[in-house]
Amino acid sequence: MNTMTLDTAGHAAPAQPQTVERETVDTQTVVKETVGQPLCDNAKLSMRNVNVFYGEAQAIHDVSLDIGRNEVVAMIGPSGCGKSTFLRCLNRMNDTIEGCRVDGDLTLDGEAIYGPKVDVVPLRARVGMVFQKPNPFPKTIYENVAYGPKIHGIASRRAELDEIVEDSLRRAGLWNEVKDRLDKPGTGLSGGQQQRLCIARAIAVSPEVILMDEPCSALDPIATARIEELIDELREKYTIAIVTHSMQQAARVSQRTAYFHLGHLVEVNDTETVFTNPQHALTEAYITGRFG
Amino acid sequence: MTDSNQSNGHSSVRERIEQGLARRHRKEKIFRGLGIASIAFGILVVALLFTDIISKGAGAFRQTAIELQITYDPAVLGIDKVDHESLTWANFTGVIRESLRARFPEVSGRSDKRELYSMVSSGAPFTLRDRLEANPELLGKTEQVWLAADDDVDTFVKSLDDSKEGFRGRTSEMMAGWIQQLLKSGELKRRFNTAFFTNGDSREPEQAGIRAALVGSLLTLLVTLVLSFPIGVAAAIYLEEYAPKNRWTDLIEVNINNLAAVPSIVFGLLGLAIFINFFELPRSAPLVGGLVLTLMTLPTIIISSRAALKAVPPSIREAAMGMGASRMQVVFHHVLPLAMPGMLTGAIIGMAQALGETAPLLMIGMVAFIVDVPGGVTDPATVLPVQIFLWADSPERAFVERTSAAIMVLLSFLIVMNASAVWLRKKLERRW
Numbered sequence: 001m002n003t004m005t006l007d008t009a010g011h012a013a014p015a016q017p018q019t020v021e022r023e024t025v026d027t028q029t030v031v032k033e034t035v036g037q038p039l040c041d042n043a044k045l046s047m048r049n050v051n052v053f054y055g056e057a058q059a060i061h062d063v064s065l066d067i068g069r070n071e072v073v074a075m076i077g078p079s080g081c082g083k084s085t086f087l088r089c090l091n092r093m094n095d096t097i098e099g100c101r102v103d104g105d106l107t108l109d110g111e112a113i114y115g116p117k118v119d120v121v122p123l124r125a126r127v128g129m130v131f132q133k134p135n136p137f138p139k140t141i142y143e144n145v146a147y148g149p150k151i152h153g154i155a156s157r158r159a160e161l162d163e164i165v166e167d168s169l170r171r172a173g174l175w176n177e178v179k180d181r182l183d184k185p186g187t188g189l190s191g192g193q194q195q196r197l198c199i200a201r202a203i204a205v206s207p208e209v210i211l212m213d214e215p216c217s218a219l220d221p222i223a224t225a226r227i228e229e230l231i232d233e234l235r236e237k238y239t240i241a242i243v244t245h246s247m248q249q250a251a252r253v254s255q256r257t258a259y260f261h262l263g264h265l266v267e268v269n270d271t272e273t274v275f276t277n278p279q280h281a282l283t284e285a286y287i288t289g290r291f292g
Numbered sequence: 293m294t295d296s297n298q299s300n301g302h303s304s305v306r307e308r309i310e311q312g313l314a315r316r317h318r319k320e321k322i323f324r325g326l327g328i329a330s331i332a333f334g335i336l337v338v339a340l341l342f343t344d345i346i347s348k349g350a351g352a353f354r355q356t357a358i359e360l361q362i363t364y365d366p367a368v369l370g371i372d373k374v375d376h377e378s379l380t381w382a383n384f385t386g387v388i389r390e391s392l393r394a395r396f397p398e399v400s401g402r403s404d405k406r407e408l409y410s411m412v413s414s415g416a417p418f419t420l421r422d423r424l425e426a427n428p429e430l431l432g433k434t435e436q437v438w439l440a441a442d443d444d445v446d447t448f449v450k451s452l453d454d455s456k457e458g459f460r461g462r463t464s465e466m467m468a469g470w471i472q473q474l475l476k477s478g479e480l481k482r483r484f485n486t487a488f489f490t491n492g493d494s495r496e497p498e499q500a501g502i503r504a505a506l507v508g509s510l511l512t513l514l515v516t517l518v519l520s521f522p523i524g525v526a527a528a529i530y531l532e533e534y535a536p537k538n539r540w541t542d543l544i545e546v547n548i549n550n551l552a553a554v555p556s557i558v559f560g561l562l563g564l565a566i567f568i569n570f571f572e573l574p575r576s577a578p579l580v581g582g583l584v585l586t587l588m589t590l591p592t593i594i595i596s597s598r599a600a601l602k603a604v605p606p607s608i609r610e611a612a613m614g615m616g617a618s619r620m621q622v623v624f625h626h627v628l629p630l631a632m633p634g635m636l637t638g639a640i641i642g643m644a645q646a647l648g649e650t651a652p653l654l655m656i657g658m659v660a661f662i663v664d665v666p667g668g669v670t671d672p673a674t675v676l677p678v679q680i681f682l683w684a685d686s687p688e689r690a691f692v693e694r695t696s697a698a699i700m701v702l703l704s705f706l707i708v709m710n711a712s713a714v715w716l717r718k719k720l721e722r723r724w
Binding site for chain 1: 536539605607608609610611612613614615616617618621625626630
C-alpha cells in the first residue's frame with residue numbers, strides 16, 4: 001500500500017488546507033500544457049501527442065504520457081474527461097467504435113501500437129483489460145479463465161491448462177473461494193468475485209500490461225479493498241493503468257496519478273505530490289472536491 | 293397557524309391522492325378485464341376452429357370396407373402362374389364381381405348389376421393384386437378379404453350416424469338396402485383408414501391419401517431450412533458485426549425490411565421466371581418450392597437474427613475482444629451461442645410461414661395432380677396446404693372430411709415442428 005497521509009474518512013489531506021483559498025476556478029479553461037512529469041525513463045507504454053476523435057468531436061487533445069514498468073498509474077478526472085477513452089487507446093479497444101480515430105505515437109516497448117501492420121490479437125494478449133462492470137462470459141468459472149490460453153494456444157495439454165487456471169485464480173485471490181465449483185457458471189458469483197474472476201481471466205494469458213477501467217465502481221467497499229490489495233500485489237509482475245472515479249483509490253493503489261480535464265492531460269506527478277501539493281489550479285480544485 | 297395550514301395542506305393532498313386512487317384502480321381493473329377478455333376471445337376462436345376441424349375431419353380416419361369372399365380363380369383371372377407380368381394383366385375386377393354376384397345372387401339386369409359392382413372401390417383390384425403377389429400360394433384358393441367400399445357407400449354409412457334416413461343424394465333405394473343388409477351381417481364395417489396415410493392423391497376419395505403431400509412438404513421445408521437458415525444467419529452476422537454503418541448498409545436494411553412485406557405470390561412469379569424459365573429446373577419440384585420459400589423466409593430470418601444479435605450485451609463482446617479474441621472468435625464463441633435461441637425463434641416463425649404457404653407454390657406448378665410419393669427433391673410433388681386447397685375444391689362429399697383431416701395433419705406437423713424448436717431452444721439457452 002502506498003504510504004500516504006489519509007484522514008479518518010479516507011480523504012487525501014492537502015498539506016496546508018488553511019492556505020487554500022476557495023477562489024473560483026474556471027473549469028472551461030483550455031489547458032495548454034501538462035504540468036508535472038508525464039514522461040519517465042523506464043517507459044513500458046509511451047504515448048506522444050495523442051489526439052482522439054469521435055467523428056467530428058475531439059475527445060482527447062494532444063496528450064503525452066509514459067507508463068513505467070511495474071508501475072501503477074491512476075487516471076482521475078471528472079466524468080467525460082476522456083480518461084476511459086485514453087485507456088482504451090492503449091489496447092485499441094476504440095477500434096470497435098464507429099467513427100473513432102486515434103492520432104499520435106503510441107508504443108509498447110518501443111513498438112507502435114497503431115500501425116497498418118499491427119495485429120490487434122497479439123497486442124491485446126500483451127495488454128489485458130478489466131472493465132467497469134464485471135463481465136464474465138456466461139460459461140463456467142474454469143472456461144472463463146481458460147478461454148484466453150485456449151484461443152492463443154498457450155496451453156497444449158489439459159494439465160498445463162489446469163495449472164494456468166489454478167495459478168491465475170490464486171493470483172486473483174479467488175482460488176480458495178471457487179476451487180470446489182470450477183464447473184459452475186461464472187455469472188453465479190458475487191459482484192466482487194466476478195470482478196476478480198475477470199482479473200484472473202485477464203492475467204491467465206500473462207499480459208505485460210493490465211488496463212483497468214474503473215474496476216471497483218460496481219463493488220462494495222469490502223470487495224473494493226480486496227481488489228485494491230490485489231492490484232498492489234499484481235504490480236510486481238505487471239504494469240497497470242487504472243482509471244478511477246475514487247480519489248482515495250487512486251491515492252491508495254497508484255505510484256503516479258494523471259489528472260484529465262476536458263480531454264486534456266492537466267497534471268501528472270507522483271501520487272503523493274498530486275494529492276498533497278497539486279501544481280495546477282484545476283487539479284487542486286478537483287481533489288478538494290470543488291467540482292467533478 | 294402555519295402548522296394547521298401545513299396539516300390542512302397535507303390532508304388536502306392526501307384527499308386528492310385518494311380521490312385519484314379510485315380512478316386509478318378502476319382503470320387498472322378495466323385494463324386487466326380487457327386483457328382477459330381478449331385472451332378468452334382468442335381461446336374461444338381457437339377452440340371453435342379445432343372443434344369444427346376435428347368434428348369434420350375425424351371421420352376421415354375411418355373408412356368403410358366390405359368383407360368379401362374372394363376366390364382367386366385362375367380361369368377368371370386369366371393367368372396360370374403368379375409373376376409380376378401376368379399379375380399386371382390379371383382380371384381382378386372379374387374376381388370381385390364374381391364374389392359380389394355370389395353374395396347377392398338375386399340381383400339381375402345390367403343396370404342393377406352395375407350398381408352392385410360400384411359398391412366396391414375401383415382401387416380394390418389393386419389391393420387383391422398386391423395380396424396375391426405377396427402370397428402366390430393363394431392362387432386357386434378362397435379367402436375373406438376386407439375391401440374398401442366406394443366413397444358413396446362410405447358417405448352414406450357415415451351419414452347414418454346423423455339421421456336414420458342417411459344421405460341419399462347418391463345412393464339408390466336398392467343400394468341402401470344392400471348396405472343395410474351388409475351392415476346387419478357385419479360384412480360392412482368402418483375400419484382404420486390406412487390408405488389415408490400411405491397413399492398419394494387420387495380422384496377417388498377412398499383411395500386419396502396425404503402421404504405424397506406430407507413428404508412433399510417435408511422435402512420442401514428441408515430445402516428451405518438448409519438454405520435459408522445458414523444464409524439468413526450469415527447475412528445477419530455480417531450486417532450486424534462486420535459491415536460498416538453507411539448509406540449502402542442502410543439501403544440494404546431498408547430493402548430487407550421491404551422484402552419481408554412483399555406478397556408471397558410475387559416470390560412465386562420470381563421463382564417461375566428465374567428457377568424454372570432461366571435455370572430450367574424441373575417444375576412442381578420440392579427443390580424449386582424450397583428455393584422460392586427460401587426467398588420468402590430469408591427477410592424474416594435475417595430481421596429476427598439481427599434483433600437477437602443486437603440483444604447480446606456489448607460487455608460480452610468487449611470482454612472477448614479484450615482477451616485478444618479475433619472478430620470471428622468473438623462471434624462464434626460468445627455472440628452466436630447467446631443469440632442462437634432468438635435466431636431459432638425467428639427461423640421457426642419463418643418455417644411455419646413457409647409450411648403454410650400456398651400462393652407461391654401454385655406459380656411453380658406444385659398445384660399439379662400428383663399421385664406418387666416423391667422420392668427426392670427433384671421429383672414432382674405437392675405440399676400439404678396445396679393438397680388441402682385441391683381437396684376443398686373437389687365435388688365429392690367424402691373429400692370434405694378428408695380436407696379437415698388434412699388440416700389436422702398440417703396442424704400436427706406444425707405443432708411437432710414448433711415443439712422440437714422450443715425443445716432445441718431450451719437446450720441451447722444459457723443461464724445468464
